[in-house]
Amino acid sequence: MSTDLSITSHALLGLLVLDGQSEQDGLTGYELKQRADRTLRFYWVAPAMSQIYSELDRLADRGLVDALDTTEGRRRSRRFRISDAGRAALDSWLASPMDDGFPALKHPVALRLMLGALVGPEAVITMLDGYLEDLVERRHDLEQVRAMLADRHEVRYAARVAEWGLSYYDAETDIVEKIKDDVRRRG
Amino acid sequence: MSTDLSITSHALLGLLVLDGQSEQDGLTGYELKQRADRTLRFYWVAPAMSQIYSELDRLADRGLVDALDTTEGRRRSRRFRISDAGRAALDSWLASPMDDGFPALKHPVALRLMLGALVGPEAVITMLDGYLEDLVERRHDLEQVRAMLADRHEVRYAARVAEWGLSYYDAETDIVEKIKDDVRRRG
DNA sequence: TGTAGCATGTAAGCCGTTACATGATTGA
DNA sequence: TCAATCATGTAACGGCTTACATGCTACA
Numbered sequence: 307m308s309t310d311l312s313i314t315s316h317a318l319l320g321l322l323v324l325d326g327q328s329e330q331d332g333l334t335g336y337e338l339k340q341r342a343d344r345t346l347r348f349y350w351v352a353p354a355m356s357q358i359y360s361e362l363d364r365l366a367d368r369g370l371v372d373a374l375d376t377t378e379g380r381r382r383s384r385r386f387r388i389s390d391a392g393r394a395a396l397d398s399w400l401a402s403p404m405d406d407g408f409p410a411l412k413h414p415v416a417l418r419l420m421l422g423a424l425v426g427p428e429a430v431i432t433m434l435d436g437y438l439e440d441l442v443e444r445r446h447d448l449e450q451v452r453a454m455l456a457d458r459h460e461v462r463y464a465a466r467v468a469e470w471g472l473s474y475y476d477a478e479t480d481i482v483e484k485i486k487d488d489v490r491r492r493g
Numbered sequence: 494m495s496t497d498l499s500i501t502s503h504a505l506l507g508l509l510v511l512d513g514q515s516e517q518d519g520l521t522g523y524e525l526k527q528r529a530d531r532t533l534r535f536y537w538v539a540p541a542m543s544q545i546y547s548e549l550d551r552l553a554d555r556g557l558v559d560a561l562d563t564t565e566g567r568r569r570s571r572r573f574r575i576s577d578a579g580r581a582a583l584d585s586w587l588a589s590p591m592d593d594g595f596p597a598l599k600h601p602v603a604l605r606l607m608l609g610a611l612v613g614p615e616a617v618i619t620m621l622d623g624y625l626e627d628l629v630e631r632r633h634d635l636e637q638v639r640a641m642l643a644d645r646h647e648v649r650y651a652a653r654v655a656e657w658g659l660s661y662y663d664a665e666t667d668i669v670e671k672i673k674d675d676v677r678r679r680g
Numbered sequence: 681t682g683t684a685g686c687a688t689g690t691a692a693g694c695c696g697t698t699a700c701a702t703g704a705t706t707g708a
Numbered sequence: 709t710c711a712a713t714c715a716t717g718t719a720a721c722g723g724c725t726t727a728c729a730t731g732c733t734a735c736a
Contacts, residue, residue, distance in 0.1 A: 470603060538723095542687090
């Protein structure tokens with residue numbers, strides 16, 4: 307036991323659990339990637355397909371997911387369901403003290419802003435404008451996700467996470483506007 | 494040319510430039526780490542000492558920093574200054590289109606919140622309270638950094654980045670409180 | 681005398697990405 | 709018939725962390 311998995315592995319297990327409530331016979335790697343792109347992407351990672359498959363292999367090796375090979379038509383695929391052991395592993399991770407620490411932010415815009423004096427105010431403002439545009443796009447994507455969840459009680463936690471993200475994007479927009487003004491005024 | 498460095502390498506070059514304005518003969522790896530912990534840590538990474546040294550070696554190999562061996566007393570150390578080539582590499586990175594993309598957030602609290610239904614409202618609230626405490630601490634650390642910068646015009650960009658971070662922590666605190674209320678009400 | 685801070689590194693390994701490769705199915 | 713999408717993988721590599729190892733200096 308005590309198979310220590312990465313957080314991302316746990317996250318994928320989590321997606322498999324959330325899926326389990328509704329659907330058919332588990333998810334394919336491809337479908338799992340889609341789920342990740344709609345959820346994890348905004349606050350964790352958007353794992354590459356290759357990583358999805360290798361994580362699934364690892365989870366299957368440890369018996370935390372069950373893989374069933376299916377061949378519909380001539381197209382082969384593997385569907386993955388979380389196993390009882392997998393569910394136990396996930397529960398135990400969730401119950402464990404939050405030792406995975408404070409959120410980590412990798413913010414290239416902030417980094418470049420720090421060096422603003424090297425490029426001058428116009429370049430900084432242009433960069434910030436670019437970021438504001440990206441924020442609009444990102445917010446739009448997340449808004450779609452939020453809308454999909456509607457007010458279904460079963461997905462209330464996912465909805466909260468989505469709203470958290472939306473607030474975050476709004477807060478970013480505000481502060482960036484303020485910084486832009488300040489750069490405009492004081493160089 | 495076109496020695497393609499990681500963003501972190503550029504960030505370290507940036508710290509060496511910012512340092513250059515004031516001090517003596519460059520920075521030791523140890524001092525650079527301290528600068529990183531006061532700045533980069535909050536919006537990029539807090540590179541391990543081992544990484545600092547290996548990045549400095551790489552930069553030195555490419556001629557982007559000059560290393561001078563000094564021996565004060567019996568204690569040997571190497572001081573690093575950015576070279577003209579290094580300054581050019583940094584400028585060119587700053588001038589290049591921002592292809593390093595949207596900020597990446599790794600937020601274990603949001604991840605666990607998404608799975609809130611698996612642990613129940615009390616556990617979720619406890620977790621969020623823990624996060625709120627961490628935020629207070631983090632904010633305090635950053636506040637100190639902000640205070641150090643005072644209103645010195647030379648460091649106005651660093652000050653803006655610090656204020657950005659403070660706003661971010663404030664926004665997080667607000668939204669987490671709201672989510673807590675909602676969890677309390679609707680489970 | 682011993683601990684904390686200064687100072688420098690090596691080695692191993694994980695996580696994740698990019699590039700590459702293959703093939704089936706659906707619909708324009 | 710051609711492109712987009714579904715579906716699955718392998719190989720190589722980069723970035724970063726942890727663990728380990730060494731030694732000096734200031735100060736309590």
